[in-house]
Amino acid sequence: MTVQDPTTGRTRFVVVPASYVFLLRETGDGDPAGTEVLLQLRRNTGFMDGHWAAAAAGHVERGETAEAAARREALEEIAVTDLDLTFATAMQRTARGLPIDERIDFFFTARSWSGEPRIVEPVKCADLRWFPLSGLPEPVVPHEAVVLAGLRSGDLPGLTHHGF
Template identity: 50%
Template sequence: MSAGPAGAPAPDREDRHPDSRLVPATYVVLQREGGSGTEVLLQLRQGTPYMDGWWACGAAGHVEPGESFLQAGVREASEEMGITLAESELSYLATVHRTCALPDPVEQRVDVFVTATTWTGEPHVAESHRAAELRWWPLDELPDAVVPHERLALDALREGRRGSLLLHGFRQSLTLVAAVGRNGVIGDGSSMPWHLPTDLRFFKQTTMGGVLLMGRGTWDSIGRALPGRRTIVVTRQRGWSAPGAEVAHSLAEAFLMAGDGEVFVVGGGEIYAQTIEHAQRLILTEVDLEPTGRTRFPPVDPSAWRVVSRQPGSGDDAVVAWVTWERLDRPGATSA
């Protein structure tokens, strides 16, 4: 063990990063030449708690202790597609290193993609509780709902970029946006407690071009997709859909779908409570009203956040100010 300052023992690596680990996985892409050029075999996910209704590689799974990436690919191809592969039949395609705004260790992943053009047996759905069907798709005509980080690897295959290192989510940042009354209330659980034209204009200017992440109740209170922004709705209700909404059934799914860039969490109270500890910014509208309602914004801990800007309201409505907070422990942040 090396010594730290003043001769003190340096902390073990596990002590410095107690939750630091990467989850390795192998993805197997079967390919063939068809009438439309190169085709790849994809599975339609179903019956799992993650990305149901999305198209994914024909087989994929975690690398087990003591396995290589290639050995994992051979095993997963047998388990999920009922085919026999030799390690020598697998060709390296790309590595996707991915993360998201949630620092949960299970969301820190390294995915190795391999391809095969020869195998033994006829590919079929061998785990019907996890996949609805297998289908060959022209590489130039993939369905819209391909799992986002897997599409990165398939795009690399289509473009002839074998051996690529691809990143997903490393430029993802999280900002919570809310209008908050003097009593902390943000709503009554079904509708907005106020109509503030200046705040609506500020909200549009702030979020334009970004990704809006919201719960089902917030979607219902807005009633439609807002132009110029992607909208991801988190709901536990399977089968729910609405025009203009992308549907996720967990926060992890939502952040995977969001990809790189700034993600704006815009409600409701439960979503705010689950994401505030992972956010880099808060943009809060201070409203000079005390509406009744059971939905409140989580308390902002002044030891963890600092105000970096305060823009006074125009006086046209009850908006006191628009206040931007930054997390003190984010990289590069210093206390005022």
């Protein structure tokens, strides 16, 4: 999507910001291979339906911080609050050929929260399940799979890119 800059008259692209929350838990043995992530199965959203994705994610609204958006989305989508958010990475990505093709995504993890995660929007979410980071389901939303791989290996950089 592009807009015309009223000051210069030049056309500029619009960057769409979004926040993602990966809830993580340990299976009990302390081994990094024992880390599980909560994923949702997308449906009826018009984007990557039939793919597994972060349990909570969505656009950052005007005047909202990325962290506030993450907390709001977690409440709206899986009914959890009081997330102990840890910043994981920012991803600059593009999806050539789509109407909106420049994005900045803020990924957070949370290892503690209040409430039992549940599906709040069944029209958009077909399933909600815990998976080992070492054994993710197929298919996972591609740009999210990049982040999950970095979380699994422990070498996720602070800035990532996808689609360039």
